[in-house]
Amino acid sequence: MDALVKILQKDARLTPAQLAERLGRSEEEVSAAITDLEKNGTILGYHAVVDPERAERGHVSAWIEVRLTPERDGGFDRLARRIARFDQVSSCYLMSGGFDLAVRVEGEDLREVARFVSEKLSTLDGVLSTATHFQLKVYKQSGFSAGEGENDERLVVSP
Amino acid sequence: MKPLQDRIAHHVRSIPRSGIRDFFELVVGRDDVISLGVGEPDFSTPWHIREAAIYSLEKGQTSYTSNLGLLSLRQEIAHYVKGLFKVSYNPANEILVTVGVSEALDLVFRALLNPGDEVIYHEPCYVSYNPSVVLAYGVAVPIQTRVEDNFVLRAEDVEAAITDKTRAILLNFPTNPTGAVEPLEELEKIAALAIRYDLIVVSDEIYCELLYGGEDGMSPGHHTSIASLPGMKERTVLLHGFSKAFAMTGFRLGYSCAPAVLTEAMMKIHQYSMLCASIMSQQAAIEALRNGAPEVERMRRAYAQRRNLMLKRFAEMGLPCFAPGGAFYMFPDVRKFGLSSKEFALRLLQEENVAIVPGDAFGSAGEGCVRACYATAYDKIEIAMDRLAAFVGRLS
Structure with a gap:
C-alpha cells in the first residue's frame, strides 16, 4: 500500500471512505491497511504541520550537532536512543559527515533550549561536543511552503 | 466616414x-x-522548470533565437519525439518551435491553403480549429463524431467528406473536449485515405502524454501518432507542445514536426510574424524535456x-x-x-x-x-x- 502511505503523508485527515475512493479499494481494506501500517511501525503518528511564526505561544527550535564516542557494541545506538527520549527532542537522526547526531530541540524560549543543551545533553558520558544552531525562519516545513501560497490565477472558463 | x-x-x-x-x-x-x-x-x-527559466534570465539570455528555435531545444525535441512517437525528425530542418500549438496551427494552414481549399476536421473540437482554417482563407469542413460512438472519428465519414478541393485532414487525439482517443484500426484507415487521396494530415497531439490505460485507468497507456504509420511521416504535420503534460500553458511554447519543405514554408511565415518563441520559455522547455518525466x-x-x-x-x-x-x-x-x-x-x-x-x-x-x-x-x-x-x- 505504497500509494496509501503517499496520500497519508500529504493529508492524514482523509477519511477511510475518501481514501478508498482515491485508491479504488473498499473502505474496509483501507481501514485494515492503516491499522497494519500503524501496528508494524510504518506510520509512527499523525500531527498538524504548523508554521511556528503563526502559532500563538512563544516557540524556539534549534538543531544541535552532536559528536559522540561510539561504543564497541551498538555504535551510536544506545546513546542516540537515550538522547531521543528527552521530551525536548522532537527529531534525532544519525548523520554522515563532520558530526554524528542531528538533534532537533524545541522549547519555549532560548534559555530553555540552552539549558537543555548545557545541563542534559553535553553532560552525558560519550558526548564529545555540541554545536547549537537556532532556527530563525521557516520557509518550508514537511513539504508545505510557509508564508506564501500560490494562488489559482487561471481564467474561470477557458477553451 | x-x-x-x-x-x-x-x-x-x-x-x-x-x-x-x-x-x-x-x-x-x-x-x-x-x-x-x-x-x-x-x-x-514544476519548480525545476520554472527555475530553469529564472536561471536563463539571470544569465542574461534575453535575445532572439534562431527562427526555428534554439538548436539545443530542437535536438531535445527530436529525441523526445523519437521516444514518444517512434518517428525521427531532423532537428536542423524538420522541427519548428512555435508560440504554442495555436501558432503552429495558424502557420500550417497559412502555409498550405489557397483560397477555397478545404480542410476536414472532427467535431466536437477545440474552438480554434475552424477559425484557423477560415483565417487562412480555407473552408473548414466539420465531420460529426457521436456520443453513441464514443466520439471515434470514422474513416467512412472522412471519406464521404473528401472532395477535389480537400487539402488536409486535421486530427486531435486525445480530443479536447471529449477525452476521446482514436482506435488504431480507425487511425490506419484514415492514414490509408490520406495516402489514396494524397492529403496532408495535421495532427494536434497536445494531450498525448495524458492517457488513462488499464482497467483502473491508472496506467500510462500507449499513444500511436498517425505520423508513425507507414507512409505517413512524409505527409503529416505533427503538432505538440508543453502546455498540458508539463503544465506550461503560460510559457506559450509548442512545436511542429514536419517534412523540411513544409517546415520551411511555416518558418517563413513565423519568421516575418513572430520571429521566434521567447528564449526563456525555450530554456525552460529544455529542462522540461530533460528532467520533467x-x-x-x-x-x-x-x-x-x-x-x-x-x-x-x-x-x-x-x-x-x-x-x-x-x-x-x-x-x-x-x-x-x-x-x-x-x-x-x-x-x-x-x-x-x-x-x-x-x-x-x-x-x-x-x-x-x-x-x-x-x-x-x-x-x-x-x-x-x-x-x-x-x-x-x-x-x-
Whole structure:
C-alpha cells in the first residue's frame, strides 16, 4: 500500500471512505491497511504541520550537532536512543559527515533550549561536543511552503 | 466616414465569437463558484522548470533565437519525439518551435491553403480549429463524431467528406473536449485515405502524454501518432507542445514536426510574424524535456484519480458518460434531462455554483453534452460532484 502511505503523508485527515475512493479499494481494506501500517511501525503518528511564526505561544527550535564516542557494541545506538527520549527532542537522526547526531530541540524560549543543551545533553558520558544552531525562519516545513501560497490565477472558463 | 464595422475584413467578420467567451462572462464575478470549465492544468509548472527559466534570465539570455528555435531545444525535441512517437525528425530542418500549438496551427494552414481549399476536421473540437482554417482563407469542413460512438472519428465519414478541393485532414487525439482517443484500426484507415487521396494530415497531439490505460485507468497507456504509420511521416504535420503534460500553458511554447519543405514554408511565415518563441520559455522547455518525466507522471496519476472519481460519481447520479481515454475532460450526455447544453450549464451555474462548459461551444456535434474538466483539486471536484448530484437529482 505504497500509494496509501503517499496520500497519508500529504493529508492524514482523509477519511477511510475518501481514501478508498482515491485508491479504488473498499473502505474496509483501507481501514485494515492503516491499522497494519500503524501496528508494524510504518506510520509512527499523525500531527498538524504548523508554521511556528503563526502559532500563538512563544516557540524556539534549534538543531544541535552532536559528536559522540561510539561504543564497541551498538555504535551510536544506545546513546542516540537515550538522547531521543528527552521530551525536548522532537527529531534525532544519525548523520554522515563532520558530526554524528542531528538533534532537533524545541522549547519555549532560548534559555530553555540552552539549558537543555548545557545541563542534559553535553553532560552525558560519550558526548564529545555540541554545536547549537537556532532556527530563525521557516520557509518550508514537511513539504508545505510557509508564508506564501500560490494562488489559482487561471481564467474561470477557458477553451 | 464609413462605419468601422464595415471595414473589418469579410473573412474575419464571418467568424463568430467563441461560445466559451460568452459563458466566461456569465461566470466571472460570481463568488464561491467551483469551475470545471478551465482548459488548462491546475498545477503550477514544476519548480525545476520554472527555475530553469529564472536561471536563463539571470544569465542574461534575453535575445532572439534562431527562427526555428534554439538548436539545443530542437535536438531535445527530436529525441523526445523519437521516444514518444517512434518517428525521427531532423532537428536542423524538420522541427519548428512555435508560440504554442495555436501558432503552429495558424502557420500550417497559412502555409498550405489557397483560397477555397478545404480542410476536414472532427467535431466536437477545440474552438480554434475552424477559425484557423477560415483565417487562412480555407473552408473548414466539420465531420460529426457521436456520443453513441464514443466520439471515434470514422474513416467512412472522412471519406464521404473528401472532395477535389480537400487539402488536409486535421486530427486531435486525445480530443479536447471529449477525452476521446482514436482506435488504431480507425487511425490506419484514415492514414490509408490520406495516402489514396494524397492529403496532408495535421495532427494536434497536445494531450498525448495524458492517457488513462488499464482497467483502473491508472496506467500510462500507449499513444500511436498517425505520423508513425507507414507512409505517413512524409505527409503529416505533427503538432505538440508543453502546455498540458508539463503544465506550461503560460510559457506559450509548442512545436511542429514536419517534412523540411513544409517546415520551411511555416518558418517563413513565423519568421516575418513572430520571429521566434521567447528564449526563456525555450530554456525552460529544455529542462522540461530533460528532467520533467517524473513530474509529468505524478500529474497524470493525479488526473487519473480525479477522472475515476468523476466516472464513479456520474454513474451514481445517473449521468451518462463514456470513459475517456485521455486529456483531462469528461463529456457527459445530458440529453435525458430535456435541457439543451446551454440550459443545463446555465442552471447548474445559477442553482449550484458549478461552472461547466456547454458542449455546443465546441461545435454543433457537442450539443447534448457538457464538458467538465478534472484539472481541478480533488477535494474541489468532490464538492462539485455533490452539487452536481443535487442538481441532477432535482431534474430527474
